[in-house]
Amino acid sequence: MADGANGRAGGDVKAIFRQIYLTLKAELLEDPAFDFTDDARQWIDKMLDYNVPGGKLNRGISVIDSYKLLKGTELSDNEVFLACVLGWCIEWLQAYFLVLDDIMDNSHTRRGQLCWFRVEKVGLIAANDGIILRNHISRILKRHFREKPYYVDLLDLFNEVEFQTASGQMLDLITTHEGEQDLSKYTMPVYRRIVQYKTAYYSFYLPVACALLMSGENLDNFVDVKNILVAMGTYFQVQDDYLDCFGDPEVIGKIGTDIEDFKCSWLVVQALELGNESQKKILTENYGKSDPACVAKVKSIYKDLDLQNVFFEYERLSYEQLISSIEAQPSKPLQDVLKSFLHKIYKRQK
Numbered sequence: 001m002a003d004g005a006n007g008r009a010g011g012d013v014k015a016i017f018r019q020i021y022l023t024l025k026a027e028l029l030e031d032p033a034f035d036f037t038d039d040a041r042q043w044i045d046k047m048l049d050y051n052v053p054g055g056k057l058n059r060g061i062s063v064i065d066s067y068k069l070l071k072g073t074e075l076s077d078n079e080v081f082l083a084c085v086l087g088w089c090i091e092w093l094q095a096y097f098l099v100l101d102d103i104m105d106n107s108h109t110r111r112g113q114l115c116w117f118r119v120e121k122v123g124l125i126a127a128n129d130g131i132i133l134r135n136h137i138s139r140i141l142k143r144h145f146r147e148k149p150y151y152v153d154l155l156d157l158f159n160e161v162e163f164q165t166a167s168g169q170m171l172d173l174i175t176t177h178e179g180e181q182d183l184s185k186y187t188m189p190v191y192r193r194i195v196q197y198k199t200a201y202y203s204f205y206l207p208v209a210c211a212l213l214m215s216g217e218n219l220d221n222f223v224d225v226k227n228i229l230v231a232m233g234t235y236f237q238v239q240d241d242y243l244d245c246f247g248d249p250e251v252i253g254k255i256g257t258d259i260e261d262f263k264c265s266w267l268v269v270q271a272l273e274l275g276n277e278s279q280k281k282i283l284t285e286n287y288g289k290s291d292p293a294c295v296a297k298v299k300s301i302y303k304d305l306d307l308q309n310v311f312f313e314y315e316r317l318s319y320e321q322l323i324s325s326i327e328a329q330p331s332k333p334l335q336d337v338l339k340s341f342l343h344k345i346y347k348r349q350k
Contacts, residue, residue, distance in 0.1 A: 014061060051095040085140060243349070267311075
């Protein structure tokens with residue numbers, strides 16, 4: 001048994017993880033609570049394949065990585081399986097948000113393909129597909145964790161993080177789209193709040209919280225860990241905003257459009273804080289316009305204000321603060337979990 005567990009847990013985590021997606025999909029397509037027609041089964045099958053497994057899978061896989069570090073010993077096949085199931089629940093949550101976000105933002109592409117709602121014959125059926133994706137999480141958790149002592153805590157965790165993410169999305173929408181474009185709303189406290197709720201909780205805290213619950217821990221004892229992960233999530237989003245403008249499109253795999261899209265980006269918030277009146281006037285006149293000349297004017301102000309170096313300084317400082325908060329943690333395995341997250345994202349190019 002030990003050998004098998006070793007082989008499985010020590011093998012290619014991503015390959016094992018991908019395999020488990022197929023198991024979960026097959027279970028959902030045979031859910032006894034609904035009498036599927038062939039058409040319904042085919043629709044869900046296609047919808048899941050299109051939206052769930054297509055990303056980098058970082059969030060899902062980090063549940064397994066974190067659980068391994070917390071446990072400190074080789075995981076059994078069943079432990080690997082359950083950690084993968086929770087990882088996939090996070091990927092399902094992500095898919096649910098992205099399908100609906102793309103409709104709200106009227107986006108065109110996602111992960112290098114057409115947004116789901118833009119696929120022929122899908123349209124606004126995608127809104128209901130989003131609801132189904134959300135409900136799949138509950139079905140998966142019930143099937144695999146119903147008998148676990150931490151089942152209620154898992155449900156609470158997913159419900160709370162979903163609420164925080166949806167509220168962050170609301171904040172983003174009303175700040176970015178409400179009425180006419182108004183850059184004066186884009187301040188650091190507003191930026192931080194949007195990022196914290198919209199991204200950091202589900203991308204950074206949720207995977208570790210899942211691993212802690214599987215390890216038998218009470219999440220109330222880990223408020224400081226949550227705060228560190230949320231700070232890390234904020235740093236991650238600032239990097240994203242930086243790379244959108246200054247990253248290499250060849251490396252990041254997409255051409256940034258934050259300026260054209262009037263995004264509440266860390267760069268524009270910094271520029272508004274650091275710029276003089278005439279620079280702020282140029283920003284106000286050109287930010288959020290798709291004309292390449294307007295974009296060029298915004299970028300030239302970013303260059304004049306030396307925002308690349310402002311970012312490098314922010315990155316250095318964030319890293320130092322995160323490392324010192326992590327090292328203040330009493331638990332060595334938890335330190336390892338937090339450091340593994342930080343080292344995955346520190347100075348990333350994509």
